[in-house]
Every structure is written in structure tokens, then in C-alpha cells.
Amino acid sequence: MSLAQPSRRTSSFHALIRLLRYARGYRRHIIAAASCSIINKLFDIAPEILIGVAIDVVVNQERSFVARLGFTTPQEQIMILAVLTFFIWAGESIFEYLYQILWRNLAQRLQADLRQDTYEHAQRLDMAFFEAKSSGQLVATMNDDVNQLERFLDGGANALVQVGVTVVAVGAVFFVISPLIALLAFTPIPLIIWGAFYFQRKAGPLYSDVREKVGDLSSRLSNNLAGIATIKSFTSEAREADRLRVASEAYVEANRRAIRVSSAFIPVIRMAILAGFLATFTVGGMLALRGDLNVGAYGVLVFLTQRLLWPLTNLAEVIDLFERAMASTRRILDLLQVPILVQDNSARELAQPVRGAVSFDAVSFHYASSGAGVEAVSLEVPAGTTLALVGATGSGKSTLIKLLLRFYDPQQGEVCVDGQPVQSVSLASLRRAIGLVSQDVYLFEGSIRDNIAYGRPEASEAEVIEAARIAEAWEFIEVLPQGLDTPVGERGIRLSGGQRQRLSLARALLKDSPILILDEATSAVDNETEAAIQRSLKRIAHGRTVIMVAHRLSTIVHADEIAVVHRGQVVERGSHRTLLxxxxxxAAQWRVQTGSARAKDVPLA
Structure with missing residues (x-):
């Protein structure tokens, strides 16, 4: 089932069953919370019964129901009713406190577990999932949908339990006092329940649509805020505001359709409640006037009729909350059920020490969405050597890197490190052995120190500084007012592109992996930064396997071997001199980059 397109045929009760299965570890907590809700509601309806008994005492005195229990004088009877009332109100208050504590704590724990589990599951999902899904939709699921479920558990769950208890408990009292009036009072309940399910069926798909529109809106906001510099540079503020307005209006319209259905429930239910109340009021009154019904019992029935039927008006609100929560639950649990294709099934570690030899043996892989990829690629990268991958955009260079990191698994062939197939070792040990510096540098919000030490949080300050020196980043860091503690801002926005790239290199160096991958690491930096990175690479390449993906051929002339990738295949291999x-x-690409040929003459373009 697609995360973005959950089945609207899936019932809300099926979603509830799935949620209960997920929350089976909280079974005792749920039972305790529901029990407190039940006891609280029983205490809650008891005062109405005591009012009827008090009326009976005042009217019948020595012949009252309480007198038959051994309390002969009316004064004694009133006092015992007062004592009972005190304990009933105290009990109601105690159990209201308990059920609120239990339900709210359950809501907090469950929402925390759901958010953590969905995030951890999402981290294990394949890169193909993230390339196909909007980050805004994922954030909406992990945050907004989880919060929607929390709101239901905070109040809606207790309300559902107490409505059920009210119907059962009050119904029992009615049938004991007068089966005839019980039948009349309960006549509207089937209509109310039918109406609730009818509106639930109508509202369910509408609230699924509401959740989808929330995800679309979140995605729009996330993308626009991330691309604010581009929006400003193209003076597209008005256009993006209009696009956001369209997404926002779509959300408003989806909510309007859902509200239109849910709001119609209350007027219908009010008339059904009125019918039940009038039946009790008139028929019970007539029976009391004829002497066929005790006056106190009549009072009990009148009060309990309101206690029975009136809370059902809130059923619409509860069902509204329930539907929203179940729509969110479906999205959350659907995300948790997205299969992980790149399985980490091996506990076996890469043999230590890792030398860093890498091989691609007849490796083929094609993306399902585009069909692009690599076909029957075979490459050997001996430990401690440097391999450069060059070729046109989309030729398959970065795909080989992704296969080495096991972001994807090859459809044919085998990728090995030190002769061990990467699928036969744990993902953690494989990725610990590889340092990655990519073109699109991602810095986490925090300090420069935090970002350099990201791969080794336990590293000492001296080690962090040394990595920064080798990456030629220390020169700009040490002149900053806060030095290593300087905040980088969201995605490193407070630093220049060259500074971010040098920090990324320092981060990979501090990780001290035997294999270093540079994926277009110098394509988006200035000449000074490129020269700095080149100097750094000469220092760090010794004794380390380096795989470079590059468009600028000047950055890879000293590589031990250069592989030219064209349309998913390796078409040339050799040193710089050999290939020229x-x-x-x-050679054709080299002539273009050195100014001795025209781009249209180059087959790689």
C-alpha cells in the first residue's frame, strides 16, 4: 500500500485493530485506563439515582426504599444519603484523576514510540523510497499524524468507553424499574448508532483526504523554506505565495467537506434524543399519576434519560476525532509496513584490519523509475590506490558509489570489499569502512565541532583540529569569534560553499575510514577551495583507497586509474597519459576542458 495513497476502503475499525496490535505492550496500561473510565462513569450516574431515592424519602418517608434497609426515620435516611453522596462524588473525582493520568500518559508514551519507530524504520528504508517520496509527507506522518492520534487518546478514547458504559449501566437501571419505559427510552438509540456509523462511513474517506492535503501542504512549506534563496533570486515570492495558497485552500476545502458531513450528525441526533426524553417524561408521568410508578423511581428515570441520551450528542465530536485519528493511524502504520529491500541480515563484520580493496564484478543495476543505471561493470581497485570515475551526467558513476555503500543492491553481479561481498557483512561495518564527501554537502544544525566530529563524537579536540588542518579548514575556523563552537545554521547556511565542502572533507577524514569516496566533491567550489582540497588529497591518499567521481578532469590526473563510464558501461580505463x-x-573531453576543442566534438556530452 502506498504511503501517499492509503486505501480509503480500509475501515477505521480495521485501523483501530492494527493500532491495538501495535500497542500490545501497553495492554495492562490500556486495561487500567479503561477500568478507571468505567468506574468513574458508574460513580457519575449514581447521583441521579440518589436524587430519585431522596425524592422517595421525602414523599414516602417511613415507607421509602431506604426505610426497608433499616433506617426508619426520614432524618436518618437523609443523612445516610448525604454520606453516600459524599463518597460517590469523592470516588468520581479520584477515578477521573486516575483515568486522565492513565490516558494522557498512554497518549504520550504511544505517540513517542510511534514517532521513534517510524523514524527508525524510515532510516532503514532504501534510498529509492526517499527519492520517490516527499520529505514533507514523511514529516507530516511522523509529526502531525502522530499528534492527531495523541489528541484522540487524550480525550476521545475515554469518551467512547464512557458512552458504552452509560448505555449499559443506565439501561440496566431502566429495565429494573420499568421495562416499558426502558423500551421507550431506548428506542432512539438504534437510530443514533446507525447515524453514527453512517456518518463514520461518509466521513472516513473525507478525513483520509484531509490527511493527504496536510502532507501536501507540509511538503510545499518544507520545499519553499529550503529553497528560499532561489525564490528570492528569481523574485518568485508572489508566485510561491500563490502556490502555497492553492495548497492551503485545498486543505481548507477537504476539511470543509468533512465538516459538512460531521456537522449534520448533531441536529439529527438531537431530535432522536428529544423523542426518547419525551417518551420517558410523558409515559412515566402518567404511570406515576396513576400510582403504577413510584414518584422517586419516576424522578430517577427522568434524570437518567438525560444522562443516557444527552452524552450521545457528543458522539459526533468523538467520532470526528476518532476518524481523524484512524486516518492518521493508517498513514503511520502504512509507513511502518513499507518493506526494506536492502536487508541488513548479517551480523558478520568486515575482516579487520580493513585494507580497502574494492571490486565490482559484472555488476548490473537499473532504476525502476527511469531505467538508467549500469550494465555489466567490472572494476578492480587495489587497496591504497586511487580510482577516478568520469563521464557525462547520468552515465552511472554515482550509481556505482551507491552500490558500494549498499544504498541499493545490484540486480546482477557482486560488489566486494577485501574480497567479501558487501551483502554478506553488516551494513554498520561496511559503512564504517567508507568515508563519503559528496557534492551536495549536508551539515547538521549545531557547531562546527559537532559537524566535524559527526562520525566520531568521542574524538578529542586535538583530533578535530588536526582533521580541520588536513582539510585546510582550520585557517578560516580559527579566526571565527567562537572557533570550533561557531554555529553553522540550518544545513550550514552561515558558511560559504567552499567552507562547507572543507568541513565535509574534515568530517570524512576524522572518521579515518580505509576507503574514501569523493563524489563530485570539487565541482561546486571555487578554484582556491579546489586547490586546497587537492593538496589535502595528496596528504590523505597515502595508504587509503580513494574513489573519485569528477567532471573536472584536472582534479584526477594523478589517479592510479581512470575509468570512463558511458551509458552505464566502462568504455575506457587507464592512467591519464594512457587515456590521452x-x-x-x-582525450576528447580533456581537449574541451583545456580549450583545444569544441564541446560539440566530444562524444561524452
């Missing part, structure tokens, strides 16, 4: 002498794809 071959006068093929690489």
Missing part, C-alpha cells in the same frame, strides 16, 4: 594516447572519449 588512446585518443577516445577521455
Amino acid at each position: 594516447a588512446l585518443d577516445g572519449y577521455y
Whole structure:
């Protein structure tokens, strides 16, 4: 089932069953909370019964129901009723406190577990999932949907339990006092229940649509805030505001349709309640006037009729909350059920020490969405050597990197590190052995120190500084007022592109992995930063396997081997001199970049 398109045929009760299965570890907590809700409601309806008994005492005195219990004088009877009233109100207050504590704590714990589990599951999902899904939709599921379920558990769950208890308990009292009036008073209840389910069926798909629109709106906001610099540079503020307004209006309209259905419930139920109340009021009154019904019992029935039927008016609100929560629950649990294709099934570690030899043996992989990828690629990268991958955009260079990191698994062939297939070792040990510096540098909000030490949080300050020196980042860090403690801002927005790239390199260096991958690490930096990175690479390449993906051929002329990737296949291999002498794809691209040929003459373009 798609996260973005949950089945509207899935019933809310099926979603509730799925939620209860998920929350089976909280079974005792749920039972305790529901028990307190039940006891509280029983105490809550008791005062209406005591009012009827008090009327009976005043009217019948020595012949009252309480007199038959051994309290002969009316004064004694009133006193015992007062004592009972005190304990009933105290009991109601105590159990109201308990059920609120229990339900709210359950809501907090369950929402925390759901958010944590969905996040941890999402972290294990394949890169293909994130390339196909909107980050806004995922954030809406992990945050807004989880909060929607929390709101239901805070109050709606207790309300549902207490409505059920009210119907059963009050119904029992009615049938004991007068089966005829019980039948009349309960006549509207089937209509009310039918109406509740009818509106539930109508509202369910509408609230699923509401949750979808929330995700779309979150995605729009997230994308626009992330791209605010581009929006400003193209003076597109008005256009983006209009696009946001369209998404916001779609959400408003989806809510309007749901509200239109849910709001119609209360007027219908009010008339059904009126019918039940009038039946009790008139028929019971006539029976009391004829002497067929005790006056106190009549008072009990009148008060309990309101206690029975009136709370059902809130059923619409509770069902509204329930539907919203179940729509959110479906999205949350559907995300938890998205299958993980790249399985981490091995507890086996890469053999230590990791030398860093990498091989691709007849590896084929194609993306389902585009069909692009690599076909029957075989490459050997001996430990401690540098391999450069060059080729046109979309030729398959970065795909090989993703296969090495096991972001994807090859459909054919095998990727090995030190002769061990990467699928036969744990993901943690594989990725610990690889340091990645990508073109799109991602810095986490925090300090420079936090970002450099991201791969080794336990690293000492001296180690952090040394990594920064090797990456030629220390020169700009030490002149900052806060030095290593300087905040980088969201995604490193407070730093220049070159500074972010040098921090990314320092982060990979501090990790001290035997394999270092540079995926277009110098394509978006200035000449000074490129030169700095090149100097750093000369220092760190010794004794380490380096795989470089590059468009600027000047950055890889010293690589031990260069592989030219064209349309998913390796078409040329060799050193810089060898490939120039071959006068093929690489040589043609080199002539363009050095100004001795035109771009249209280059086969790689």
C-alpha cells in the first residue's frame, strides 16, 4: 500500500485493530485506563439515582426504599444519603484523576514510540523510497499524524468507553424499574448508532483526504523554506505565495467537506434524543399519576434519560476525532509496513584490519523509475590506490558509489570489499569502512565541532583540529569569534560553499575510514577551495583507497586509474597519459576542458 495513497476502503475499525496490535505492550496500561473510565462513569450516574431515592424519602418517608434497609426515620435516611453522596462524588473525582493520568500518559508514551519507530524504520528504508517520496509527507506522518492520534487518546478514547458504559449501566437501571419505559427510552438509540456509523462511513474517506492535503501542504512549506534563496533570486515570492495558497485552500476545502458531513450528525441526533426524553417524561408521568410508578423511581428515570441520551450528542465530536485519528493511524502504520529491500541480515563484520580493496564484478543495476543505471561493470581497485570515475551526467558513476555503500543492491553481479561481498557483512561495518564527501554537502544544525566530529563524537579536540588542518579548514575556523563552537545554521547556511565542502572533507577524514569516496566533491567550489582540497588529497591518499567521481578532469590526473563510464558501461580505463594516447572519449573531453576543442566534438556530452 502506498504511503501517499492509503486505501480509503480500509475501515477505521480495521485501523483501530492494527493500532491495538501495535500497542500490545501497553495492554495492562490500556486495561487500567479503561477500568478507571468505567468506574468513574458508574460513580457519575449514581447521583441521579440518589436524587430519585431522596425524592422517595421525602414523599414516602417511613415507607421509602431506604426505610426497608433499616433506617426508619426520614432524618436518618437523609443523612445516610448525604454520606453516600459524599463518597460517590469523592470516588468520581479520584477515578477521573486516575483515568486522565492513565490516558494522557498512554497518549504520550504511544505517540513517542510511534514517532521513534517510524523514524527508525524510515532510516532503514532504501534510498529509492526517499527519492520517490516527499520529505514533507514523511514529516507530516511522523509529526502531525502522530499528534492527531495523541489528541484522540487524550480525550476521545475515554469518551467512547464512557458512552458504552452509560448505555449499559443506565439501561440496566431502566429495565429494573420499568421495562416499558426502558423500551421507550431506548428506542432512539438504534437510530443514533446507525447515524453514527453512517456518518463514520461518509466521513472516513473525507478525513483520509484531509490527511493527504496536510502532507501536501507540509511538503510545499518544507520545499519553499529550503529553497528560499532561489525564490528570492528569481523574485518568485508572489508566485510561491500563490502556490502555497492553492495548497492551503485545498486543505481548507477537504476539511470543509468533512465538516459538512460531521456537522449534520448533531441536529439529527438531537431530535432522536428529544423523542426518547419525551417518551420517558410523558409515559412515566402518567404511570406515576396513576400510582403504577413510584414518584422517586419516576424522578430517577427522568434524570437518567438525560444522562443516557444527552452524552450521545457528543458522539459526533468523538467520532470526528476518532476518524481523524484512524486516518492518521493508517498513514503511520502504512509507513511502518513499507518493506526494506536492502536487508541488513548479517551480523558478520568486515575482516579487520580493513585494507580497502574494492571490486565490482559484472555488476548490473537499473532504476525502476527511469531505467538508467549500469550494465555489466567490472572494476578492480587495489587497496591504497586511487580510482577516478568520469563521464557525462547520468552515465552511472554515482550509481556505482551507491552500490558500494549498499544504498541499493545490484540486480546482477557482486560488489566486494577485501574480497567479501558487501551483502554478506553488516551494513554498520561496511559503512564504517567508507568515508563519503559528496557534492551536495549536508551539515547538521549545531557547531562546527559537532559537524566535524559527526562520525566520531568521542574524538578529542586535538583530533578535530588536526582533521580541520588536513582539510585546510582550520585557517578560516580559527579566526571565527567562537572557533570550533561557531554555529553553522540550518544545513550550514552561515558558511560559504567552499567552507562547507572543507568541513565535509574534515568530517570524512576524522572518521579515518580505509576507503574514501569523493563524489563530485570539487565541482561546486571555487578554484582556491579546489586547490586546497587537492593538496589535502595528496596528504590523505597515502595508504587509503580513494574513489573519485569528477567532471573536472584536472582534479584526477594523478589517479592510479581512470575509468570512463558511458551509458552505464566502462568504455575506457587507464592512467591519464594512457587515456590521452588512446585518443577516445577521455582525450576528447580533456581537449574541451583545456580549450583545444569544441564541446560539440566530444562524444561524452
